[in-house]
Amino acid sequence: MRKLLIIISCITLLATTLTGCGTYDKTEKKIPDSPPSQKVEVSPVPEEPSEPEIPEIDLEIIRPNELGKVMVLMYHEVGQKEDTWARTADNFRKDMETLYAMNYRPVNLNDFLDGNINIPAGTTPFILTFDDGTAGQFRFIEEEGSMTIDPNCAVGILLAMSEKYSDFKPAGTFYIFYPLPFRQKNHIEEKLKLLVDWGFEIGNHTYGHENLGKVSPAEAIRSLARHVNATNAILQGYQVNTLALPYGARPKDDSYLIKGEWETIKYENRAILLVGANPALSPFDTRFDPFRLPRVRADETELSRWLDYFEKNPDQRYVSDGDPDIITVPEHNSNNINQSALDGKTLRTY
Numbered sequence: 001m002r003k004l005l006i007i008i009s010c011i012t013l014l015a016t017t018l019t020g021c022g023t024y025d026k027t028e029k030k031i032p033d034s035p036p037s038q039k040v041e042v043s044p045v046p047e048e049p050s051e052p053e054i055p056e057i058d059l060e061i062i063r064p065n066e067l068g069k070v071m072v073l074m075y076h077e078v079g080q081k082e083d084t085w086a087r088t089a090d091n092f093r094k095d096m097e098t099l100y101a102m103n104y105r106p107v108n109l110n111d112f113l114d115g116n117i118n119i120p121a122g123t124t125p126f127i128l129t130f131d132d133g134t135a136g137q138f139r140f141i142e143e144e145g146s147m148t149i150d151p152n153c154a155v156g157i158l159l160a161m162s163e164k165y166s167d168f169k170p171a172g173t174f175y176i177f178y179p180l181p182f183r184q185k186n187h188i189e190e191k192l193k194l195l196v197d198w199g200f201e202i203g204n205h206t207y208g209h210e211n212l213g214k215v216s217p218a219e220a221i222r223s224l225a226r227h228v229n230a231t232n233a234i235l236q237g238y239q240v241n242t243l244a245l246p247y248g249a250r251p252k253d254d255s256y257l258i259k260g261e262w263e264t265i266k267y268e269n270r271a272i273l274l275v276g277a278n279p280a281l282s283p284f285d286t287r288f289d290p291f292r293l294p295r296v297r298a299d300e301t302e303l304s305r306w307l308d309y310f311e312k313n314p315d316q317r318y319v320s321d322g323d324p325d326i327i328t329v330p331e332h333n334s335n336n337i338n339q340s341a342l343d344g345k346t347l348r349t350y
Ligand SMILES: [Zn+2]
Pocket: 131, 132, 205, 209, 245, 246, 247
């Protein structure tokens, strides 16, 4: 256990330097302004624009397909029992090991939406989402008089994975609700801050797990804004910008799910996550719709089913070329490329 504590401290240190979330206000870590330099050096302008360097990878062996599908995995409880909405800690650990062994690597939802998928060549991204802020997702336990992270909670397991494998980065979005995310009232602030420092994300799941298909639009807007208000009371300046629908319930008129305001508190979501039931399209696909993003329920049946599906249909699977600035797609598969989603990236077909 001491080892885990040390590991976690190391990861904290590492994560605070690596965290990819630029929206969280970390004023204490701000780099002081450098004094104005006396001499301004102007680098020579090249006469012709240089071609972007394309790294040498054997396309025929790696077979990248960055227009392939991606699993957004949905977990709820992680703990003692196993059922449709609960995974035991051992099975959750097994899921992560299986995914890793089958060349899947976790990426954050916001990086996926931005098309910044930075994983090794030949691997496939997957996105972790955790609904409801249940106790087994992130728990502190007391050991020898001090509080430590439960090695059998989801966060403990993910941190251990990232310690074990250098290309398994801590990533995942926690769709919490209030007033008691993770069900330990003395540690709410600490947990949210740690999660963001490590590189995880916090998402909107309404303030009190309201059913948005049943409450009035005014009540729904209030609930979405109150979540943002409560999260920002702990994480000043953090942008809560994705929404997982409680119960998967979507109102008929759903325009306010994307953007709204209640008592000067504004919210804006760039993705809305559904409860079911298949892998998502690539963000570079013309048909990609972030406001109806499907998820795969990560239980024994559904996760196995989709892992098998991609084994049998490897051409359907997103396979990275290892360079986030180059988007590589097999020639025969390139008609659904969304040029505007490339956003300055180089398109390569083969
Ligand atoms: Zn929920």
